[in-house]
Amino acid sequence: MSGTRSRRMPTQARSKATVEVILQASAQVLKREGWARLSTNRVAKVAGVSVGSLYQYFPNKEALLVALVRGHAERQLSTLSEHLIGLQDAPLEQLVPTTVRALLAAHRVDPELHRVVAGEIPPMDALAEIRSVQDHFAALLSMELKRRRHEIREVDIELAVFVLISTVEAITHGAVLRHEQFLDDRLIEETSLLVLRYLER
Amino acid sequence: MSGTRSRRMPTQARSKATVEVILQASAQVLKREGWARLSTNRVAKVAGVSVGSLYQYFPNKEALLVALVRGHAERQLSTLSEHLIGLQDAPLEQLVPTTVRALLAAHRVDPELHRVVAGEIPPMDALAEIRSVQDHFAALLSMELKRRRHEIREVDIELAVFVLISTVEAITHGAVLRHEQFLDDRLIEETSLLVLRYLER
Amino acid sequence: MSGTRSRRMPTQARSKATVEVILQASAQVLKREGWARLSTNRVAKVAGVSVGSLYQYFPNKEALLVALVRGHAERQLSTLSEHLIGLQDAPLEQLVPTTVRALLAAHRVDPELHRVVAGEIPPMDALAEIRSVQDHFAALLSMELKRRRHEIREVDIELAVFVLISTVEAITHGAVLRHEQFLDDRLIEETSLLVLRYLER
Amino acid sequence: MSGTRSRRMPTQARSKATVEVILQASAQVLKREGWARLSTNRVAKVAGVSVGSLYQYFPNKEALLVALVRGHAERQLSTLSEHLIGLQDAPLEQLVPTTVRALLAAHRVDPELHRVVAGEIPPMDALAEIRSVQDHFAALLSMELKRRRHEIREVDIELAVFVLISTVEAITHGAVLRHEQFLDDRLIEETSLLVLRYLER
DNA sequence: TATGAATGAGTCTTCATTCAT
DNA sequence: TATGAATGAAGACTCATTCAT
Numbered sequence: 003m004s005g006t007r008s009r010r011m012p013t014q015a016r017s018k019a020t021v022e023v024i025l026q027a028s029a030q031v032l033k034r035e036g037w038a039r040l041s042t043n044r045v046a047k048v049a050g051v052s053v054g055s056l057y058q059y060f061p062n063k064e065a066l067l068v069a070l071v072r073g074h075a076e077r078q079l080s081t082l083s084e085h086l087i088g089l090q091d092a093p094l095e096q097l098v099p100t101t102v103r104a105l106l107a108a109h110r111v112d113p114e115l116h117r118v119v120a121g122e123i124p125p126m127d128a129l130a131e132i133r134s135v136q137d138h139f140a141a142l143l144s145m146e147l148k149r150r151r152h153e154i155r156e157v158d159i160e161l162a163v164f165v166l167i168s169t170v171e172a173i174t175h176g177a178v179l180r181h182e183q184f185l186d187d188r189l190i191e192e193t194s195l196l197v198l199r200y201l202e203r
Numbered sequence: 204m205s206g207t208r209s210r211r212m213p214t215q216a217r218s219k220a221t222v223e224v225i226l227q228a229s230a231q232v233l234k235r236e237g238w239a240r241l242s243t244n245r246v247a248k249v250a251g252v253s254v255g256s257l258y259q260y261f262p263n264k265e266a267l268l269v270a271l272v273r274g275h276a277e278r279q280l281s282t283l284s285e286h287l288i289g290l291q292d293a294p295l296e297q298l299v300p301t302t303v304r305a306l307l308a309a310h311r312v313d314p315e316l317h318r319v320v321a322g323e324i325p326p327m328d329a330l331a332e333i334r335s336v337q338d339h340f341a342a343l344l345s346m347e348l349k350r351r352r353h354e355i356r357e358v359d360i361e362l363a364v365f366v367l368i369s370t371v372e373a374i375t376h377g378a379v380l381r382h383e384q385f386l387d388d389r390l391i392e393e394t395s396l397l398v399l400r401y402l403e404r
Numbered sequence: 405m406s407g408t409r410s411r412r413m414p415t416q417a418r419s420k421a422t423v424e425v426i427l428q429a430s431a432q433v434l435k436r437e438g439w440a441r442l443s444t445n446r447v448a449k450v451a452g453v454s455v456g457s458l459y460q461y462f463p464n465k466e467a468l469l470v471a472l473v474r475g476h477a478e479r480q481l482s483t484l485s486e487h488l489i490g491l492q493d494a495p496l497e498q499l500v501p502t503t504v505r506a507l508l509a510a511h512r513v514d515p516e517l518h519r520v521v522a523g524e525i526p527p528m529d530a531l532a533e534i535r536s537v538q539d540h541f542a543a544l545l546s547m548e549l550k551r552r553r554h555e556i557r558e559v560d561i562e563l564a565v566f567v568l569i570s571t572v573e574a575i576t577h578g579a580v581l582r583h584e585q586f587l588d589d590r591l592i593e594e595t596s597l598l599v600l601r602y603l604e605r
Numbered sequence: 606m607s608g609t610r611s612r613r614m615p616t617q618a619r620s621k622a623t624v625e626v627i628l629q630a631s632a633q634v635l636k637r638e639g640w641a642r643l644s645t646n647r648v649a650k651v652a653g654v655s656v657g658s659l660y661q662y663f664p665n666k667e668a669l670l671v672a673l674v675r676g677h678a679e680r681q682l683s684t685l686s687e688h689l690i691g692l693q694d695a696p697l698e699q700l701v702p703t704t705v706r707a708l709l710a711a712h713r714v715d716p717e718l719h720r721v722v723a724g725e726i727p728p729m730d731a732l733a734e735i736r737s738v739q740d741h742f743a744a745l746l747s748m749e750l751k752r753r754r755h756e757i758r759e760v761d762i763e764l765a766v767f768v769l770i771s772t773v774e775a776i777t778h779g780a781v782l783r784h785e786q787f788l789d790d791r792l793i794e795e796t797s798l799l800v801l802r803y804l805e806r
Numbered sequence: 807t808a809t810g811a812a813t814g815a816g817t818c819t820t821c822a823t824t825c826a827t
Numbered sequence: 828t829a830t831g832a833a834t835g836a837a838g839a840c841t842c843a844t845t846c847a848t
Contacts, residue, residue, distance in 0.1 A: 016832065016833095017831090017832070020832080020833085036325040036326060037325065038238075038239065038325045039325075041816080041817060041818080042817080042818060042819080043816085043817075043818080044817095051833075051834090052833060052834045052835055053818090053819080053820095053834090053835075054819095054820085054821080054832095054833065054834055054835065055832070055833055055834075057818090057819065057820080058831095058832070058833075062818075062819080063817090063818070063819095121322075121326075122322075122323050122324060122325050122326070123323065124237050124238070124239055124322075124323045125237075125322075125323075157393070158389065161385055161389060161390065161393055162393070164374075164377065164378075164382055164385055165374055165390075165393050165394065165397060168370075168373040168374045168376075168377045169369075169370045169373060169374065169397070171373065172369040172370060172372065172373030173365075173366055173369045173370065175369075176365065176369045177365075181365055184361075184362055184365055188359065188362060189362065189366075192358075192362055192363070192366050193366065195401065196366060196370070196397065196401045199400035199401055200396065200397045200400055200401070214807090217807095218807095221808095242841075242842055242843075243842075243843060243844080244841095244842065244843080245842090247810095252808080252809090253808060253809040253810055254809085254810070254843090254844080254845095255807090255808060255809050255810065255845090255846085256807080256808055256809075258843090258844070258845085259807070259808075263843075263844080264842090264843065264844095418811065418812095418848095419810090419811070422811080422812085438727040438728060439727065440640075440641065440727045441727075443837075443838055443839080444838075444839060444840075445837085445838070445839080446838090453812075453813090454812060454813045454814055455813090455814075455839090455840080455841095456811095456812065456813055456814065456840095456841080456842080457811075457812055457813075459839090459840065459841080460810095460811070460812080463840095464839075464840080465838090465839065465840090523724075523728075524724075524725055524726060524727050524728070525725065526639050526640070526641055526724075526725040527639075527724075527725075559795075560791065563787055563791060563792065563795055564795070566776075566779065566780075566784055566787055567776055567792075567795050567796065567799060570772075570775040570776045570778075570779045571771075571772045571775060571776065571799070573775065574771040574772060574774065574775030575767075575768055575771045575772065577771075578767065578771045579767075583767055586763075586764055586767055590761065590764060591764065591768075594760070594764055594765070594768050595768065597803065598768060598772070598799065598803045601802040601803055602798065602799045602802055602803070619828095620828095623829095644820075644821050644822075645821075645822060645823080646820095646821065646822080647821090649831095654829080654830090655829060655830040655831055656822090656823080656824095656830085656831070657824090657825085657828090657829060657830055657831065658828080658829055658830075660822090660823070660824085661828070661829075665822075665823080666821090666822065666823095
């Protein structure tokens with residue numbers, strides 16, 4: 003049985019390796035040249051496989067992007083999760099900085115890729131599902147604010163969620179991608195202050 | 204002299220009109236089809252001129268975008284200026300909401316164009332100069348915060364400027380382009396509250 | 405005025421010449437290699453123009469075929485017309501052979517092209533209109549048979565039209581394309597005999 | 606011996622089954638998608654075998670078509686034969702309608718396949734042998750007419766054979782594939798009338 | 807200056823065929 | 828023998844740019 007498996011493994015391994023090498027090449031081209039310059043032939047060449055192989059695993063050019071973005075989103079999410087474990091009952095004064103830190107970490111997962119993905123991808127149906135990640139985070143935040151309603155001032159939760167998410171996302175995004183000079187604990191303190199003061203009674 | 208001039212004027216006027224019609228066609232195509240689908244031939248056709256004429260006024264495709272973005276930035280800036288006249292000595296409590304309002308107005312100058320320009324333009328050297336608009340605004344804010352140093356808490360000005368600009372830009376951008384349901388006075392109040400609480404001692 | 409025209413003529417003439425050369429190349433490739441081997445790049449190369457030029461005049465590969473077929477159908481129809489002028493009141497014994505002769509002539513307009521077009525073109529919406537030529541001829545025949553109802557035996561006109569058109573088309577087609585040895589007056593006589601005997605009381 | 610055989614039989618049987626499943630898949634794809642969209646990979650997938658297996662039994666794409674067409678021709682021929690048994694001495698008035706009926710039956714063996722094969726297959730050397738079926742039938746008809754020389758008018762037999770075969774083939778083909786509304790006994794009567802009148806003294 | 811015909815490299819994608827396992 | 832991953836030439840089509848008129 004292990005014999006069969008070991009006989010088949012190489013095949014599966016080869017496929018997996020090919021997919022992997024294609025994705026890496028895609029990421030590389032995407033980061034270095036941008037979405038507009040990413041072509042399937044180019045990716046294949048960089049990956050060292052034939053275009054045919056690429057199309058064996060990805061039905062079209064968009065699929066490359068989708069796979070890349072999905073992978074990135076997953077890695078971001080797990081980074082986020084790791085940072086946020088066991089904080090449900092922490093006071094806001096601890097929860098907020100930790101969350102900011104977590105978002106910064108998530109942004110640092112692959113900043114180059116994030117820059118391209120966040121910056122120059124035309125609206126694409128295939129990516130719609132990905133955006134749900136943000137919506138998911140928004141929903142979580144909404145629930146959390148409702149749970150802690152007594153800790154904060156009276157406010158339209160939906161509006162506050164929009165304000166806070168826009169805010170923190172912009173700050174972390176900007177710091178990681180354009181202003182690394184601000185990337186230190188002071189940024190976290192300032193951002194946390196911004197959020198805490200905004201929420202407090 | 205007036206002879207020469209009158210002989211030339213029509214020509215210059217015609218040139219200007221041609222440039223204008225090309226830019227409008229570019230904007231139209233850009234908004235409707237996106238940067239990827241914008242082609243010089245299509246723009247020329249929509250503009251009702253020949254490709255040749257287009258290339259007479261714009262050396263290449265990028266030049267169209269640059270002109271468009273420059274024009275848009277100028278219109279945004281003047282909108283901003285109009286809203287901010289005579290506020291030098293206003294108290295923060297008045298200055299901040301007005302500024303937020305001004306930024307929202309600037310974002311509404313041509314949201315469709317802004318969406319495309321902000322969202323799916325590949326990094327382009329030619330557009331670097333445009334970013335100076337933001338830098339310009341940052342510098343202004345920086346000066347203003349220094350002037351009002353006594354009104355606010357002690358803080359690293361550069362860092363605060365980064366935080367505030369990221370924040371307000373993200374909120375206005377998001378509200379205009381993705382969350383129109385928040386586009387009302389409450390948004391301005393919340394945003395102002397965010398900023399004022401962040402700055403106060 | 406003629407000056408303007410003569411200045412513009414060259415341009416129009418160039419376009420026309422390009423279209424013509426493309427169509428000729430298409431016909432050549434189609435006859436020599438068949439529809440399956442006809443590619444736009446190949447046609448362009450044979451025509452001595454760039455693919456781009458081809459696409460300036462023909463929106464896609466099918467359009468080449470449509471233009472070719474349309475032209476061929478027109479040439480066939482005018483050949484047919486020439487042969488059938490002034491026969492409205494001729495007796496059947498004269499009308500039938502003349503029509504057979506006319507159909508043979510029509511089939512000889514460009515037999516090679518006809519072979520390909522009639523033989524190996526997959527069903528294509530764009531060609532549907534062309535098939536109306538046959539329907540047109542069927543309608544004419546139908547009318548004629550009704551007009552001459554008294555000269556022929558009682559018969560379901562629609563059925564007879566189907567039988568006759570299938571028949572004569574097959575004979576002329578086969579004679580021109582596969583059995584040139586039969587291409588003489590005896591074929592016309594035999595075919596006419598077939599038709600006349602079929603119709604007579 | 607039975608040992609060897611029983612050891613081999615399964616293998617041979619499996620081969621046969623594989624060939625069969627491939628051919629059926631080919632036919633299916635051919636009918637549903639046309640010759641242009643028939644690809645060896647697709648056929649293999651539909652057949653549930655690997656491309657490699659396909660190439661084990663068919664050296665190239667054409668071979669699929671050849672096998673398919675050959676099988677179809679054989680089925681058509683046997684249909685024809687079944688209908689024509691024991692008619693050698695029947696009078697023309699009986700022989701002709703029966704033959705027409707037989708040809709119609711042959712055309713109905715697999716009209717979908719016939720439509721594709723007759724309609725959109727590029728000229729292919731490998732299919733030349735198949736055309737011999739028609740030639741075979743022509744030879745039979747030729748002999749028959751010679752045998753019955755006294756029953757019919759004087760005529761160039763070869764010419765008459767060409768006329769008759771073209772005619773009846775076109776009618777049956779057209780009726781089955783494009784004009785089912787004519788597919789009834791009246792069609793057989795009319796066609797027989799056409800033939801009989803053509804041949805009678 | 808304006809025109810628009812022409813160019814051709816480059817893009818996405820398909821598919822017959824091979825070959826290592 | 829079977830498998831299916833891999834190959835890469837070829838095809839349809841686009842578009843920035845040039846240049847003769």
